[in-house]
Amino acid sequence: MNHTEEFNKQIITVIPGIHCAIGYGIANSILVEGIDGNIIIDTLESREGAIELHKDFQAISSKPVVAIIYTHNHADHVFGAEVLAGDNVKNVKVYSHSTTRKIIDTAMSVVQSINFQRSARQFGTYLTEADGHINSGIGLYLNFKRNNTRALLYPTDTFNTDKWALTIAGREFVLYHAPGETDDQIVIHMPKEKVLFAADNIYKSFPNIYAIRGTTTRNAIQWASSLDLMRNLRPEYLIPSHTKPISGEDYIHEVITNYRDGIQFVHDQTVRFMNKGLTPDEIVGNKLIQLPDHLQVHPYLQQFYGTVDWSVRAIFDQYLGWFSGKTSDLNPDSPIVRAQNLIRLGGGNEKVFEMAKIAYSEQKYQWCLELTEALTLYPEDANVSDIIQLQVLSLQNLASVQTSAPARNWYLTKSLEIQGLMDVKPVAERRVQSILKSALNSSLMLLPVSLDNKKANGVNQLILFHVNDTDEHFSIHVRNEIADIKWKWPENIHSNDVDMIVEVNKEETWKQLIAGVKSPILAHLNGEIITKTGDEQTNSTGGIKLKTFLDMFSEQ
The missing domain is CATH 3.60.15.30 (Metallo-beta-lactamase domain)
Incomplete structure (x- = not known):
């Protein structure tokens, strides 16, 4: 190309x-x-x-x-x-x-x-x-x-x-x-x-x-x-x-x-x-x-x-969504099970690897890629380095025949990734900067999709937040392994249902807390946040409780 x-x-x-x-x-x-x-x-x-x-x-x-x-x-x-x-x-x-x-x-x-x-x-x-x-x-x-x-x-x-x-x-x-x-x-x-x-x-x-x-x-x-x-x-x-x-x-x-x-x-x-x-x-x-x-x-x-x-x-x-209409696509086996079944059908890892090498020699690079991907998912006693090398060769050859630049780039990048020569991940600082520069409601959108459901198992906690410099109110309710965020405090709520009220001095402080660049404990000690119980009584251990709460969000 x-x-x-x-x-x-x-x-x-x-x-x-x-x-x-x-x-x-x-x-x-x-x-x-x-x-x-x-x-x-x-x-x-x-x-x-x-x-x-x-x-x-x-x-x-x-x-x-x-x-x-x-x-x-x-x-x-x-x-x-x-x-x-x-x-x-x-x-x-x-x-x-x-x-x-x-x-x-x-x-x-x-x-x-x-x-x-x-x-x-x-x-x-x-x-x-x-x-x-x-x-x-x-x-x-x-x-x-x-x-x-x-x-x-x-x-x-x-x-x-x-x-x-x-x-x-x-x-x-x-x-x-x-x-x-x-x-x-x-x-x-x-x-x-x-x-x-x-x-x-x-x-x-x-x-x-x-x-x-x-x-x-x-x-x-x-x-x-x-x-x-x-x-x-x-x-x-x-x-x-x-x-x-x-x-x-x-x-x-x-x-x-x-x-x-x-x-x-x-x-x-x-x-x-x-x-x-x-x-x-x-x-x-x-x-x-x-x-x-x-x-x-x-x-x-x-x-x-x-x-x-x-x-x-x-x-x-x-128009029709992910289901192709082919019945076997309705509830397919997991990739590992499919790999296992394919390898068994082919007579074991060694024979499937030989089939992959034959596919490569016949320039059937797509089939070679599928076989080597199965072998890496279910390697048993196979020589993984040899499998990866053959997979790299198939990716490089698939790249060479692409007209589309995105397809070519994807194949070549993956070939370097599986060899351990390239690590395609954003640095943590990028996430931090995104939160610090985003609007408050945008930063809140990140929390539900960052919740570690295992950490939240059995948790039922409602915390009300008030950001003083913008006079904004929101609530975070972690229950049944989900985070329910509302852009205002729930109406007619009883104080017994509220685990904590958090007064945050500045919007910037809140963003720093969820970005992980400021400790809730230190922020509490410095007076940047004030924590209260549901009946508005000052809570001296609120910084520790808030840290435990925010730690449920896996990206922290």
Whole structure:
């Protein structure tokens, strides 16, 4: 696969005053020069990634940045904002759809650990050129490694209508809500200049209707509808948030039309075969859905990023859920039991390993991978190092035949992980910083999904919290191995039902407590928290009790 020509680091001046930066990370960032200030559209994926771009944008125009527009919530569009805002960071306005902040906060809290790991595999974040990394499919690389930090600015001005016309620094913009790759996606039209900023609704690759890093299925019909909106604007310049800008009204109209037709075709044919009773494996395995010839060869529908097969599986799941309809899939054995049964069927570990080696020699790398995965799950007396080495070879060969960069990157990353040469995990500091910089209600979202149910077994404790500097009340009730969090104190509650009341001096103190950077015992001794019994009597041992309570949350 060679898809590197799109991603050499450069700043393209699309028309005077509008500049698109490519290759500084996986996403593009756009500088629009206004009369008395500049506007930035999307801001790269990290503080570290945005530093060089900020200097290069300043070299083009030293006017203050007065506005930032987020096209959607993805990390590669929002986490460099504070850097690109420059000296005007305290005064800059940040525009987005009204749902963007909520989605950012959710992604930063409940699934951030697994999202980091799977994203690193999909984008090849830890791969080097020597490891076989080429690019990330829609950009050169994701500049968000283990120690990189976020420079997020939350939206200050939002809209929840179909469109929003506004003037910023003398420039006229129309923001359209155009859900596609995300539900909060907006596209930005500058009608006088006939420029359309396409966000992630179109890029030079088959779209990611499902991303293997882990996402809900993107609604294909909704995406196609947004592309209809875009093509009907008849722009002369189209600037995606990934891959190069293109120009020419007729050519842009043709590109968008074919792109939306490709999405609709895969959707419609998937549903057609679903209605015939076929499973995802049958549809994909029998290659029943292939793009029509004119779409198959179109440069904007090559499967460098998303793939038709992944889209088929995602669309099936969107309509019918995880169950394929094949009866043996209803209650399958555990992976270890299946591995054990497969090895027994094959005549034992030694014979199955020989079969895996034969599969490899016959270039049946997928079958070799499945056999070696079974052997590593149920190794018995097998030579595990030999099994892993064969598994590594099968992964590397599978990577070599992938068109999709995410698939290639995943195979190569896993090959290094199973050898112990790569550890794809976020540092603890990243979680801490996410909590400290998030809103209070967002930090609370992390607690229920961090509860160690074994530690909470038999526990029935209700604690009421009051944060003094923000005058916010919430309760945490651990009962029957779940954490029930309410954003206010329960009404008509009897004091005997309350185990403790905790007065926290500052919101910052609360975040430090749940991030694990401040001890509840020390905070209690220092007067940063005051604990009382349910009948409002001071509790001298409250710091110890609060520590025991918070220790039930496994991430502490």
